[in-house]
Amino acid sequence: MMITILVTGVGGPAGYGLARQLIERGYRVVGTDMRSISVPGIAVYRVPAADDPTFVETLRALTRASRAALVIPTVSEELPILACETDWPAPIALGPHEGVLLANDKWLTWQRLSECGVAVPRAMLPSHIQNADHVAQALGWPCLAKPRVGRGGRGVTLYHAADIDALRARDDRFIVQEFVPGVEYAPNVCIRHNGRDIVVPLRKTALKQGIVGNAAQVVRDDSSDVAALACAAGRALGLSGALDIDIRRRNDGTPVVLEVNARFGANSAYAPEVLGALLEDFGLRQRRYPIVPVSLLSVVI
Ligand SMILES: Nc1ncnc2c1ncn2[C@@H]1O[C@H](COP(=O)(O)OP(=O)(O)O)[C@@H](O)[C@H]1O
Ligand SMILES: [Mg+2]
Incomplete structure (x- = not known):
């Protein structure tokens, strides 16, 4: 059967x-x-x-x-x-109700992670913005606005100081963040009730829209700071099960959490341990299957 x-x-x-x-x-x-x-x-x-x-x-x-x-x-x-x-x-x-709602809204995610001391980009809502100097001080230029509820990199826009009026014209369905310029990761995580969380920090080697966007290509990476941050984010939101998290490094190397998806991501085939752990946690028997070395997998998507 x-x-x-x-x-x-x-x-x-x-x-x-x-x-x-x-x-x-x-x-x-x-x-x-x-x-x-x-x-x-x-x-x-x-x-x-x-x-x-x-x-x-x-x-x-x-x-x-x-x-x-x-x-x-x-x-x-x-x-x-x-x-x-x-x-x-x-x-x-699927994780508990509250955590899923927090992860669904990038402003609520940001607030909860900040409160819990999990590193995030500096951020504010458009209605908080006073003028260009205020943004320079609070976030720095350029900064970035993205829909609080959205996916696939849709509506992510980079703003320079000259664009202050356009930025102020955004409503509070957006979140405005410090632009974090460094390497981007998509850690695939399984938060487990037994506490033995699984994390595979995939590194995005190409992005669909150039400097921002979904991963066009990923490789497995062993950055332990990114792995630890990803787990801390999932736990701070009270989530469980499979998560797909976006993390970027600042110029000084500090990793910060951009968003948490409370589900499997597009590149989960590169982190088969996550699915293995999830199936085990739901009591589904593990079958033997040949693991194709990641280096032999063609680009997903
Ligand atoms: N604060 C930020 N600094 C730099 N790039 C960002 C920032 N926030 C988002 N991005 C870029 O935009 C992409 C999409 O944003 P994200 O928060 O992951 O939303 P979603 O994937 O739901 O559209 C990210 O993968 C990243 O490339
Ligand atoms: Mg994303």
């Missing part, structure tokens, strides 16, 4: 990468996506967008019908909605 795992968003990079790994490990994967797509080896069901009133009932019915042993959501917009649900017909690989 094959064990079934329901993965949401299998048409996206996070869901697709995860589904492939599960199939390699011998699981049956049932997938969902908002678009009508076909993915080899997976039965894909079309579901409404997360904010559609019928989304929860549709996914609930599919969980029951597929007899899934585990549901792994990979679509950011679904997370705060599913985190509120109780009595789901199968276990869901």
